[in-house]
Amino acid sequence: MSRCERIAELFDPEKARRAQELLSRLLWSGRLGELRRIGGVDVSYRGNLGVGALVIVTYPELEVISCRLLVREACVPYIPGLLAFRELEVIAPLLGEALRRERIDLLFVNGHGISHPRRFGLAAHVGLLFRLPTIGVARRKLVGEERRRGDITYIVHRGEEVAARLGRLYVSPGVGVTLEEALEVTRSVTKAGMPEPLRLADKASKAAIGGGKEGNCLRVLSS
DNA sequence: GCGACAG
DNA sequence: ATCTTGTCGC
Known part of the structure; x- marks a missing residue:
């Protein structure tokens, strides 16, 4: 049995749901501070191999500051409502490394925020874990x-x-933003049917995993 | 039991 | 999300 299969075996959906119920009580709403640098994170897969992309752009100009990629095996299976436990295997190390080097005022996440069975979708999970304002876009x-x-x-x-x-799109607050704020900011950065940093992250991760088209991200991190 | 079901 | 051929419309 592979390392990944063992991890998948240990994953307990019921415990994960209970964890979400507990963690959702720790969320905060509040208001957004000044925005200078916003990010978007997305993950593409080939089998269980995930490629995460994090693109950071200036606000409101939306000029690319940085783009990083990270390749890592995602062992936890996708289960509706428990997406975070799969995607965080890639997003956590990617975002963790990035935040040691640069500041992000607001992060867009591909998935729901509080519009979730237990008010704790991927964007909420990421925001709480990194104490970062987040907006979920699905x-x-x-x-x-x-x-x-x-x-x-x-x-x-x-x-x-x-x-x-x-x-x-469905826009929902993750952490540190109200729904009205989330809607307003998301509208201001959406140019091609998708918030710009998310669109770029999606393009970069898909290209890196071998989608055919040329990517827009150079920096590749460890796997 | 049946339908719904982020990525 | 990914797999996967042809097809419809601008």
Whole structure:
């Protein structure tokens, strides 16, 4: 049995869900400080091999400051609601290394924030782990029902507005931002149907894993 | 039991 | 997310 299979074997979905319920109580909302540098993180896979990309850009100019890649095996399987336990195997070391070298005022994460069965989606998990303001951006809905209020479509789950639509995207707070703030900032950095740093991170990770097109990221870190 | 189900 | 051929539309 491989190292990865042993890790997958040890992963307990029920314990993971209980951990999310506990950790969700530690989230904070608050308001965003001054934004100068914002990031986007995404992971692409080939089998269990994950390539994480972190792109940092200036705000509001959206000029690329840095782009890093990290290759690592993701052993935990994908289970709806437990995405963080898979993606963090790649994102944690990638983000950890980056934060030792540069500052990030706000991070966009590919996935949901609090629009999650236990209010603790990937963006919330990342924000809490690194004490970093985060916003979750997802292409598909995980929980809740869409409800129009004024000219904005919100996602309501258990009577609470936990996300809002922006074009075809679902935007939800992770850590340190209100939903209104998340919507406003995300709108201001979305240029091609996706927040710019996330679009670049997606492109870089896909290219690195062998998608064919040329990438936009040079720095590659250890695996 | 059945449908829903981020990436 | 990834696998994977052809097809529809600008």
